[in-house]
Amino acid sequence: MLRFWPVAAGIAFGAFVAYDLAAGADLAPVLTASGLVYLGAAALQRPRAAWPVFWLSFVVIGAAGFTPWEDAATWVLLGIAAAFALYGLVRGAVRPAEVLPLQSLAMVLFGGAAVAVMVIGGDTAAYLVAAGLLGHAAWDAWHHRTGRVVVRSMAEFCLFLDVIAAAAMIAVTVNG
Template identity: 45%
Template structure:
């Protein structure tokens, strides 16, 4: 009986590895925050990974894009002189141009929509970086909670990114958004 339960638990963990990875990355991110506006790079990164998939027309391209943003966000969290937000926004602009050259603006729900989302998320990230810490932290939290809804929709419709990325990102966004809010309101 115990081996059956262990197998079932193991199968569940394997099936939900993206959520487990999201928890791990979120905890590591929140523990590095000195103030909420430091989470701005996560907001910008959340838009970039979706834009990468739309621009290349390959849902799996979101995972390598996440890897790049993971390094950039990590550098910003450990090196106080490095702001990853401008780098992520420049990369997003390059991806949007690549997508237009490569695939055009079709289908309507893909590149144009992801570009608009990146524009909103990039603006929110820039605003959060430039604002005082409490306002910046609240902007980051609201943006991440909004992006979590975006993740849920993409997970449900199976559009643009892989389901695993949408699941991972949704968990990450909710937990980092909540963590940023706690850090912001308890400073």
Template identity: 40%
Template sequence: MTDKHTFVNEGRDRAADRRSPQAHRGWTGLLAHRWPTALGVAVAALTVFDLRGGTELAALTMLMSVVYLGAAALDRRRFAWVVLLAGVAVLAFVPTSSEVALSVGFLAAALVFFVVGAARGGLRKPGGLALQSVGVLAFGSIVLAALYVDPDLGGFLVAFALLGHAAWDVFHYARDKVVARSYAEWCAVVDLLAGAAVLFVLFTT
């Protein structure tokens, strides 16, 4: 009886040993394939840490739409990551407490991208420069309005813009155009989680 019990336990151990590498490879493969989602969750967590009302995310929300315009202007999908990193560097290292100044600065960058894209004939491309310009105007208007109204209302406007941009990301991810799919996936996760976090803070404080 003891020998039989030992044999069964050894069989289970061997089966577990065989499953462990497979499980490890499964998680590794998942992270390798869905790294934009994992990165988006991490960035969103850092972004909403110590969130106070939502309007402090106004400039970031503006940047998200400018990234699309920059990629469309040069017709380089992976250029979205370059614009994002440049914008994040500005957010991180420019010493200013004014979301208005940063948002207006990103709008100025959007104007430059529009001029460059138009000179390259981007307005003739369906779903490219023209659509992204409309996106910047729409999301930019909401963000700027959020900075000039009551802080609570401004927070709701920023949350609305973030969630709306998450839908924008999903649309472009499905179409697989304008920006790299990895960027659209990452941005959708950040927008969705950040927008939800803003609403949570507004409804619970």
């Protein structure tokens, strides 16, 4: 039973995100954080670093709720991602190519989608977040299968979190 803790935690966090979403929360920061976790682990060259980076993003998203700026979490997470990318580059973490270079490209895509969501707004933005999260779920599955960049527990956890958050986003938007 202990073997399935990442799945149970992913489902629990997914339910938490779905609940927040029903209350009107924005998922652009979650989309940004999904790329940040992998980029952080790649830049630090430590798969286990994915968990502390996840908790860092969780704290940033939570703390941003206490600021008057609507998109503060997304911008702070993007700044942290840039710092991680620079740190990894300075450390020489550019080999192998599927580590820092590929994770940086993914961060650009997920972060770019989050910025587009902030600009677009409305139902189109909601569907873009859902598509981004489902794309990240596929990313999680690939990383889980290959065992690269992040520990498998993070990939499992994130897979379930992403799918549940995407389904909730679609459900809230369709029924909204």
